[in-house]
Amino acid sequence: MLGAILSGDFPRSRVLTVVLLAIFVGLAITPFAIPGAAAINTAAKICYFIVLVVSYDLLLGYTGIVSFAHAMFFGIGGYGVGLSLYALGPTWPVILLGLAIGLVVAIVLALLIGLLSLRVKAIFFAMITLAVASAFAILATQFNEFTGGEDGRSFRVPEMLRPGYRLFDGEVFGTAITGRLLTYYLVFVSAVLLFLVALRIVNSPFGRVLQAIRENPMRAEALGYRVVYYRTMANCLAAAMAVCAGAMSALWLRYTGPDTTLSFAIMLDILLMVVIGGMGTMYGAVVGATLFIVAQNYLQRLMGIAAAATEGIPILPKLLHPDRWLLFLGVLFVLSVYFFPTGIIGKLRGSNKA
Amino acid sequence: MAEALLTLEGVHTHIGEYHILQGVDLVVPRGGITVLLGRNGAGKTTTLRTIMGLWKPSRGTVTFDGRAIGGTDTPTIAQGGIAYVPETMAVFADLTVEENMILAARQGPPDPARLDWIFGFFPAMKKFWQYPAGVLSGGQKQMLAISRAIIEKRTLILIDEPTKGLAPAIIESMIGAFAELKRDTTILLVEQNFRFAASLGDQVAVMDDGRVVHRGTMAGLSGDETLQTRLLGLSLDAHQ
Known part of the structure; x- marks a missing residue:
């Protein structure tokens, strides 16, 4: 049963199993366990970033394709749902329509980028995706009237997903069942389902061919597999999943704009999450995304406390100022690459085997 | 000689x-082992x-099975x-032996009887x-690469120096495998180990400077020391 759900791809390490269970249970009970908007916001962000990072790992880790256009597909999902809701009103069919538009646009773009450039060397493909993504980000900010430009668009979501909505009077475990909570669980359940779909894809015969291509495209061709076809398919699948992640983020934030979806900073975050977690393992993407976002949200707070505590000592408070959090994240990243060259998951699974 | 399965006529290939x-002229008859x-x-x-299309010929024709x-x-x-x-022990290192084999089985799941037949040659695969x-060790990787090539019945198998760097005992078991394999499959074998080549080969072609300079039967070449010395620079005895 569990084997079927996980497509036979078990964590294969006791520590990893515990970590994954902790993440799953933690995300499942956050709205009830930790009061306040900060916790649930962080948890929701982790959910849609898991989908985003998992889909990127399908490209980078499983197929060996370096793409800088992933944030763009994430943005297409966000803008698709966001602008549809903004223009056509807050109803469920509009969400589906927005998602469908996003999927079609993303898959067509992924197909075009793939067919035009997956035949060339990896570095050229990476450059082309970078160019397309930059052009798209500029277009999104330039079409001011349509997209809201730099400011993005805030929009209303269906009644059931609004903070003011109550599923019923009264509380469950001391928490009111608001529209916000329902949105969270919509995002959470979607993330779990999409993760399982990704797990199924990489453990299918198709996924096996992707891994063969990653290792040696020439050998895969000699076995009769069309490398360009498989790479393009992987590109389209990853793009479609990123669109779903974008739609989830739009529903959660009730806002879509260049900084939350399209920016290069997001692309860098995705890359860091995949590398920290471990490339080529779906579970790595989960751990990487969770660690990174928790660090992003709580490292600053921790540093604020540390800066206050070290007041009076020269240099240290300035070094520990919350604005320097990226510096520390950088240090953490360098350390993690140094000590876990195969990512956290590679380390955990490796130590399990030995 | 049996009908030609593979024919190269005046093939020129440029790499950069x-x-x-x-101008390679080569004929591989259907059945048996042709050694290059x-x-x-x-x-x-x-x-x-x-032949495999990994380099495109700039001139000449390659005909396989009439096409x-x-x-x-x-x-x-x-x-x-x-x-x-290929000669580089071309397995997919991150995938399991099973996954490597399944990848090569294009017509559905591998046939269990065929697998048993392969395990008979190469028990390490099982x-x-x-x-x-x-x-896997170097020899086992080479066995896997060969097992992968024969997991389904192929018309022609191109094998590049399977014995390179392998221990004599493994080479012996490989001779047994190829001897059985050549009964129902045509093999074009590139080999430096003349003893290995001589014990298996039916036909032989000798190349030099991008051309085929000699074509004939293996028996003819291994029985003619002068020819060996002229073509390969060494006699069979020197190879042993």
């Missing part, structure tokens, strides 16, 4: 600015890669019934079935 094959001999750099591997495959892409050639075992191919 280098003119590697300079020649010193390093004679163009043997390039010949195999050209011209000179400009065809590699996947189509592979699907047409040619398997290729033993390490669930192991990542990367942990």
Whole structure:
């Protein structure tokens, strides 16, 4: 049963199993366990970033394709749902329509980028995706009237997903069942389902061919597999999943704009999450995304406390100022690459085997 | 001689600015093993890669089973019934032995009887079935690459120096496997180990400087020391 759900791809390490269970249970009970908007916001962000990072790992880790256009597909999902809701009103069919538009646009773009450039060397493909993504980000900010430009668009979501909505009077475990909570669980359940779909894809015969291509495209061709076809398919699948992640983020934030979806900073975050977690393992993407976002949200707070505590000592408070959090994240990243060259998951699974 | 399964006529192949094959004429008859001999750099591997479509011939024709495959892409050639075992122990190291084998079985799940037949030659494949191919020894990787090529019946198998760097005992078991394999499959074998080549080969072609300089039967070459010395620079005895 569990084997079927996980497509036979078990964590294969006791520590990893515990970590994954902790993440799953933690995300499942956050709205009830930790009061306040900060916790649930962080948890929701982790959910849609898991989908985003998992889909990127399908490209980078499983197929060996370096793409800088992933944030763009994430943005297409966000803008698709966001602008549809903004223009056509807050109803469920509009969400589906927005998602469908996003999927079609993303898959067509992924197909075009793939067919035009997956035949060339990896570095050229990476450059082309970078160019397309930059052009798209500029277009999104330039079409001011349509997209809201730099400011993005805030929009209303269906009644059931609004903070003011109550599923019923009264509380469950001391928490009111608001529209916000329902949105969270919509995002959470979607993330779990999409993760399982990704797990199924990489453990299918198709996924096996992707891994063969990653290792040696020439050998895969000699076995009769069309490398360009498989790479393009992987590109389209990853793009479609990123669109779903974008739609989830739009529903959660009730806002879509260049900084939350399209920016290069997001692309860098995705890359860091995949590398920290471990490339080529779906579970790595989960751990990487969770660690990174928790660090992003709580490292600053921790540093604020540390800066206050070290007041009076020269240099240290300035070094520990919350604005320097990226510096520390950088240090953490360098350390993690140094000590876990195969990512956290590679380390955990490796130590399990030995 | 049996009818020709594979024919190369005046094939030229350029790799970048280098003119590697300079008019290769080669006939591989259906059935048995044709051995391609020649010193390093004679163009043997390039010949195999050209047949497989990994290099495109700049001139000349390649005909396989009655069809011209000179400009065809590699996947189509592979699907047409040619398997290729490169000399670099070309396994997918991150995938298990099982996954490596399944990848090569294009017509559905591998046939259990066929697998047993392969395990008969290479028992190590059964033993390490669930192991990542990367942990296998050099000889076992070579066996996996060959097993992968024969998991389904192929019309023609191109094998590039299967004995390179292998222990004599493994080479012996490989001779047994190839002797049985050649009963129902045609093999084009590139080999430096003359004893191995001589014990298996039916036909032989010797290459030098991007051309085939001698074609004949293996028996004819291994029985003629003068010819060996002229073509290969060494006699069979010296090879042993």
